[in-house]
Amino acid sequence: MIKVITTIEEMKKIIKDEKAQGKSIGFVPTMGYLHDGHISLVKRAKAENDVVVVSIFVNPTQFGVNEDYDVYPRDLEGDKARSEEGGAQYIFHPTVEEMYPYGYQTFVEVFGITDKLCGASRPGHFRGVTTVVNKLFQIVSPHKAYFGLKDAQQVAVIEKMVRDLNIEIEVVPCPIVRESDGLAMSSRNVNLSETDRQSALVLSKSLFKAKEAIEAGIQDAKAIYLIIEKNISEEVSVHIDYIKIVDFDTLEDVTVIEGRVLIALAAKVGKVRLIDNIIMEA
Numbered sequence: 483m484i485k486v487i488t489t490i491e492e493m494k495k496i497i498k499d500e501k502a503q504g505k506s507i508g509f510v511p512t513m514g515y516l517h518d519g520h521i522s523l524v525k526r527a528k529a530e531n532d533v534v535v536v537s538i539f540v541n542p543t544q545f546g547v548n549e550d551y552d553v554y555p556r557d558l559e560g561d562k563a564r565s566e567e568g569g570a571q572y573i574f575h576p577t578v579e580e581m582y583p584y585g586y587q588t589f590v591e592v593f594g595i596t597d598k599l600c601g602a603s604r605p606g607h608f609r610g611v612t613t614v615v616n617k618l619f620q621i622v623s624p625h626k627a628y629f630g631l632k633d634a635q636q637v638a639v640i641e642k643m644v645r646d647l648n649i650e651i652e653v654v655p656c657p658i659v660r661e662s663d664g665l666a667m668s669s670r671n672v673n674l675s676e677t678d679r680q681s682a683l684v685l686s687k688s689l690f691k692a693k694e695a696i697e698a699g700i701q702d703a704k705a706i707y708l709i710i711e712k713n714i715s716e717e718v719s720v721h722i723d724y725i726k727i728v729d730f731d732t733l734e735d736v737t738v739i740e741g742r743v744l745i746a747l748a749a750k751v752g753k754v755r756l757i758d759n760i761i762m763e764a
């Protein structure tokens with residue numbers, strides 16, 4: 483039976499005991515409302531470690547004032563069942579007060595790559611992410627931590643933090659999991675109306691068209707950008723936040739598609755902000 487741990491003290495003790503028995507720890511940090519994308523991370527963690535911990539914590543410090551913290555979907559019972567099915571032994575589910583007690587004043591910030599893409603439209607977002615991930619890393623102290631590449635920038639930021647702060651945890655990036663019609667799985671998809679859910683398909687479709695064009699030999703980043711923009715603009719209820727074609731490592735814009743390139747986008751569909759991307763190796 484999966485165990486739900488709510489205090490930092492108990493979580494740390496469990497990890498200490500498991501490690502004392504020589505067990506390796508795999509960690510899947512999440513904000514809950516788990517979908518198959520999350521479960522693919524849990525299964526991978528299970529395959530590569532003795533013990534799997536899933537954290538479920540909707541982290542207030544990574545949401546801006548006008549963002550969706552209050553309506554972010556939550557379902558602990560469903561998450562327990564799904565995590566257990568995936569092979570996890572523990573869920574770490576602290577309260578906000580447990581993570582950020584009165585007087586809390588310490589933040590961890592990666593500079594540079596956090597100013598771009600989602601960082602440009604969500605100031606402070608990555609500071610909240612790196613702060614909470616750092617805290618979770620201190621508490622769970624895993625050997626390996628698993629992150630989905632739907633948030634490719636988040637993976638890059640966490641990898642940078644781990645390198646810069648000499649954190650001895652292996653970050654394992656895992657592929658995007660999509661619905662059968664191509665929509666990238668996201669906990670936020672549940673907040674889409676039926677018609678917005680249909681409109682949102684244009685995001686993955688436009689990325690797939692870009693992929694086809696690159697595979698057909700187009701290397702000009704501007705031409706690829708225009709293919710994506712034209713496709714998305716045809717859906718009136720989809721409002722582009724950004725479309726970026728960047729070097730995967732530096733997140734700097736590229737003009738020619740060569741090497742490892744990240745094509746990432748963010749858009750508002752109705753009231754829901756969605757992100758998606760593809761990674762091309764040209």
Ligand code: PAF
Nearest residue numbers: 511512513541611614633
């Ligand atoms: O990707 C997420 O769900 C969150 O940003 C994370 C990594 C769990 C930190 O709150």
